[in-house]
Structures are given as C-alpha cells and as structure tokens.
Amino acid sequence: MTPIIKFEGVTKRFGQTVVLNNFDFIVAQGEKVVLIGPSGSGKSTLLRVLMTLERIDSGMVMVDGEALWFVRKGVDVEPVTESHLRHMRAKVGMVFQQFNLFPHMTALQNVASGPRYVMKKSKAEAEALAESLLRKVGLGDKLASYPARLSGGQQQRVAIARALALEPKVMLFDEVTSALDPELVGEVLDVMRALSSERALTMLIVTHQMGVARALADRVCFFEKGMMVEEGPPEQVIDDPVNPRTQSFLRAVKLT
Amino acid sequence: MQVVWDYRMLLLQGVWITIQVTVTATMLAIVLSLLAGLARQSNVWLLRTPATVYVELFRGTSLLAQLFWMFFVLPAFGVSMTPLLCGVLAIGLCNGAYGSEIVRGALRSVAREQREAAIALNFNRFQAFRIVVLPQAARIMTPLFGNLAIEVMKASSLVSLITLPDLTFQARNINLVHVVTAPVLIVVLLIYFAIALVISGGTRGVEHALAKGRDRLAA
Numbered sequence: 231m232t233p234i235i236k237f238e239g240v241t242k243r244f245g246q247t248v249v250l251n252n253f254d255f256i257v258a259q260g261e262k263v264v265l266i267g268p269s270g271s272g273k274s275t276l277l278r279v280l281m282t283l284e285r286i287d288s289g290m291v292m293v294d295g296e297a298l299w300f301v302r303k304g305v306d307v308e309p310v311t312e313s314h315l316r317h318m319r320a321k322v323g324m325v326f327q328q329f330n331l332f333p334h335m336t337a338l339q340n341v342a343s344g345p346r347y348v349m350k351k352s353k354a355e356a357e358a359l360a361e362s363l364l365r366k367v368g369l370g371d372k373l374a375s376y377p378a379r380l381s382g383g384q385q386q387r388v389a390i391a392r393a394l395a396l397e398p399k400v401m402l403f404d405e406v407t408s409a410l411d412p413e414l415v416g417e418v419l420d421v422m423r424a425l426s427s428e429r430a431l432t433m434l435i436v437t438h439q440m441g442v443a444r445a446l447a448d449r450v451c452f453f454e455k456g457m458m459v460e461e462g463p464p465e466q467v468i469d470d471p472v473n474p475r476t477q478s479f480l481r482a483v484k485l486t
Numbered sequence: 487m488q489v490v491w492d493y494r495m496l497l498l499q500g501v502w503i504t505i506q507v508t509v510t511a512t513m514l515a516i517v518l519s520l521l522a523g524l525a526r527q528s529n530v531w532l533l534r535t536p537a538t539v540y541v542e543l544f545r546g547t548s549l550l551a552q553l554f555w556m557f558f559v560l561p562a563f564g565v566s567m568t569p570l571l572c573g574v575l576a577i578g579l580c581n582g583a584y585g586s587e588i589v590r591g592a593l594r595s596v597a598r599e600q601r602e603a604a605i606a607l608n609f610n611r612f613q614a615f616r617i618v619v620l621p622q623a624a625r626i627m628t629p630l631f632g633n634l635a636i637e638v639m640k641a642s643s644l645v646s647l648i649t650l651p652d653l654t655f656q657a658r659n660i661n662l663v664h665v666v667t668a669p670v671l672i673v674v675l676l677i678y679f680a681i682a683l684v685i686s687g688g689t690r691g692v693e694h695a696l697a698k699g700r701d702r703l704a705a
C-alpha cells in the first residue's frame with residue numbers, strides 16, 4: 231500500500247500549548263480513517279495542517295509523495311513557496327463543521343467556483359459540473375438557492391459537493407455533522423457513505439458520533455493530547471477498546 | 487417666493503456646482519478609502535506606513551484649514567489649482583481618510599472561516615480577495631459609503647469660502663443684495679435635503695442589489 235499521507239515527527243505548538251508532539255501518522259491511498267478523541271486533542275489541527283491552514287513547527291508532512299510545509303534540500307530544509315502550496319492544495323479538499331459556504335453565491339455558484347476560478351473551466355462547463363455534483367448529493371432542485379435559505383444538512387451537502395468539484399485525492403471532514411440537528415445527520419452521512427465507496431478517494435474524518443465512525447471507517451484512531459493512543463478497525467476500537475483511556479472516552483461519548 | 491423665482495438661474499448654477507463637487511469628491515473619497523483601507527491592512531510596510539500617515543494627517547486636521555491651505559498657501563509654492571479642483575481634492579482627501587476606516591472595518595468583519603474556505607478551494611490570494619472577501623465587505627461598506635457621500639455633500643458648502651459659486655455661495659450672495667431672504671434659505675435647505683434623499687435612495691438600491699436573494703425569504 232502506498233501511503234498518501236505521512237506525518238514524520240511533526241510538532242505543532244500554539245504558544246506554550248504543544249498540540250502535535252513528535253507525531254507520526256500514515257494513511258494509505260484510498261483509506262477511510264476516522265479520528266476520534268476528546269475536544270482539544272488536536273484533531274482539527276491535524277486536518278488543518280494538511281489543508282495548509284496551519285504551519286507546523288518541525289517535522290515533515292508528505293502528501294502524495296511530496297512535502298507539504300518544508301522541502302528537504304540535501305541536508306537542509308527550506309520553507310516552501312506559495313506556488314508549491316497551491317500545487318499541494320489541489321490534492322486536498324476540506325469540509326468544515328460550520329459549512330463555510332460563500333453567503334453571496336447560490337449553491338450552484340458555490341460549487342462552480344472552484345472549477346471556474348481554479349481549474350479555469352468555462353462558466354458553462356463549471357456550472358454543468360456543479361449541477362451534476364449537486365444532483366449527486368440530492369440537491370438538484372436547490373441550484374439557485376442561497377445558503378441562508380438552505381437547511382444545515384443541505385448546506386453541508388453543498389459544501390461537500392464544492393470540495394469534490396476540484397477532484398481532490400484526499401478529503402478532510404472536520405466534525406461535519408456536529409452542527410446539525412440530529413434528524414439532518416442522516417442525509418449528510420448518506421452522501422459520505424456513497425463517497426466512501428470510491429476506492430481511490432482517501433478520507434480523513436473527525437467525528438464525535440460513533441455511528442458516523444462505524445459507517446465509514448476502515449480504521450479508527452483514538453487521539454489524546456496530540457498522541458495516537460489506540461487505532462484499529464471500528465469493531466475493535468469502538469466496541470472492544472484495549473486502552474483504558476479509550477474506554478473511558480467511549481463511555482463518556484456513549485452517555486451523550 | 488418671488489425672490490426664489492427671480493434668482494432661479496443663479497440657484498440652479500449653484501446646485502450644479504454642489505452636485506459636481508459632491509459627486510466627484512465622493513468618488514475620490516471612495517477610491518482613496520479603498521486604497522488606504524487596503525494598504526493599512528497590508529503586511530508590506532512601504533504601503534502601510536504612507537497610508538497611516540495620510541489617514542492620521544487628514545483625519546486629525548480641520549477640513550476648512552486643508553481647503554485654505556490648498557487654495558491660498560500652495561500657490562506660493564507654485565502649485566495653483568482651480569477652486570473646483572481644490573474643493574474636490576480637499577474634500578475627497580479628508581473624507582477618504584475617514585472612509586479608509588470603513589474599508590478596514592468591513593474587511594475585518596469578513597469571517598476568518600470565509601478566507602479559510604477560499605484557501606481550501608485553492609483560490610490564490612487575489613481570487614480570495616476578489617471573489618470571497620470583497621463582495622461580502624462591499625455589502626457592509628455600502629450603507630457606510632452612503633453616509634460618507636452625505637457628509638461630503640454637507641462639506642461641499644465649504645467651497646463657497648474659496649470663491650466657488652455653489653448653492654451656499656449663491657444663497658449668501660442673494661442674502662447680501664436682498665432683504666427678504668427666508669424663502670431663499672428654505673429652498674436651499676430643501677435642495678440639500680433632496681440631494682441627501684437621492685443619495686440614500688441610491689445607496690439602498692445598491693444594498694438591495696448586493697443582498698440579492700441571500701437573506702430575504704422566497705418571494
């Protein structure tokens with residue numbers, strides 16, 4: 231299995247807080263990895279580093295065989311350029327907890343914006359692509375709706391379509407169902423489940439909902455204080471965890 | 487009301503000058519607001535520092551003094567401009583300094599998450615600004631620029647003090663040669679008020695266009 235994501239001795243601090251501490255992590259191409267763990271354990275930071283929204287302090291992050299934040303030049307490391315970051319960002323897409331749709335654009339314009347401005351497709355081509363993606367996520371009748379007029383579940387499906395429109399190799403999902411009313415979780419989960427059948431697409435999913443983890447994960451990683459405490463297939467980590475900290479976390483989650 | 491009618495041509499000429507000064511000075515003020523507001527956000531000090539100096543200088547001194555300076559003092563240094571150009575420049579520069587704060591505030595009010603979404607979509611910096619940040623900031627700026635335009639209109643009466651025959655200038659002249667001036671002054675106030683109404687109406691139109699279907703319910 232070729233690794234598509236590789237963290238090697240990555241350290242990330244915010245001031246005094248060490249969020250990732252000499253962190254190692256490997257994800258295989260096409261793998262669906264679910265990250266669970268208490269709030270503040272660094273799960274979002276891990277995804278945000280991959281999306282280049284946060285810089286790391288030391289170590290190496292490789293995506294699809296290329297370094298993300300620093301380049302090794304012989305024995306030296308050099309910070310990367312903006313153009314290299316943009317080259318790397320093309321490989322990764324991200325969906326956020328609060329959707330972060332552009333409020334001044336319709337659903338169609340939101341989804342078409344990437345193909346149009348980044349992939350430089352014609353307006354007609356971009357919109358045709360956006361329309362087919364919106365149909366795929368069940369929003370074929372909401373093309374002209376502005377985000378403010380869509381439910382949370384619908385907005386999140388637009389956001390997923392928007393990220394997919396750029397054909398990323400890796401999709402990052404940061405608690406994408408956490409801001410939704412319980413009855414809307416299902417429609418977003420269905421879209422993600424459909425997506426998870428795409429074998430080549432790598433998915434990294436942060437969630438507090440064990441149902442989501444069970445439905446999607448090849449592998450579940452339990453995260454605490456920027457360290458991987460336990461990992462394995464969902465049946466094992468969720469239903470039969472070995473580590474006492476995983477056990478107590480899961481007990482707390484299941485109570486809610 | 488006979489006086490008003492007798493002096494209608496003078497008053498109309500005055501209105502025309504007031505409108506000219508208001509429109510051009512507002513445009514100048516908005517352009518300067520955008521440039522200075524953006525420059526003050528920049529992390530390039532060569533842009534930031536001059537912008538800050540400009541804003542502090544023009545915001546911290548009286549507009550009338552700036553106007554007199556341009557009209558009476560600059561010619562001594564070989565820079566002489568027509569009264570109209572002086573008026574437009576002084577009023578535009580001064581209000582551009584105020585307006586830069588509008589731009590700065592509006593840009594800051596666009597949520598960080600929006601910029602992050604733009605990065606995640608792999609927009610370059612310029613695209614993120616033009617496609618994501620600016621349209622959202624424009625919506626916040628529009629009513630504030632409307633207010634600025636009304637401030638500019640009110641300030642335009644100062645040009646009467648540098649010999650430019652605007653509405654206020656004409657009113658004062660009529661006042662000097664005529665005994666019954668109350669009707670003239672009432673009409674002058676009404677004209678200013680009417681211009682302000684037009685500006686507010688236009689501003690609301692732009693706001694409406696920028697809002698599109700966003701937070702209105704389906705018609």
Ligand SMILES: Nc1ncnc2c1ncn2[C@@H]1O[C@H](COP(=O)(O)OP(=O)(O)O)[C@@H](O)[C@H]1O
Nearest residue numbers: 244247249267268269270271272273274275276
């Ligand atoms: N921009 C930031 N500035 C300072 N501290 C931050 C910032 N972002 C995250 N942190 C801190 O980093 C730690 C990990 O945060 P995060 O990755 O969001 O955790 P999780 O997603 O697992 O809840 C927390 O202690 C949080 O307070």
Ligand SMILES: [Mg+2]
Nearest residue numbers: 273274275405
């Ligand atoms: Mg988080």
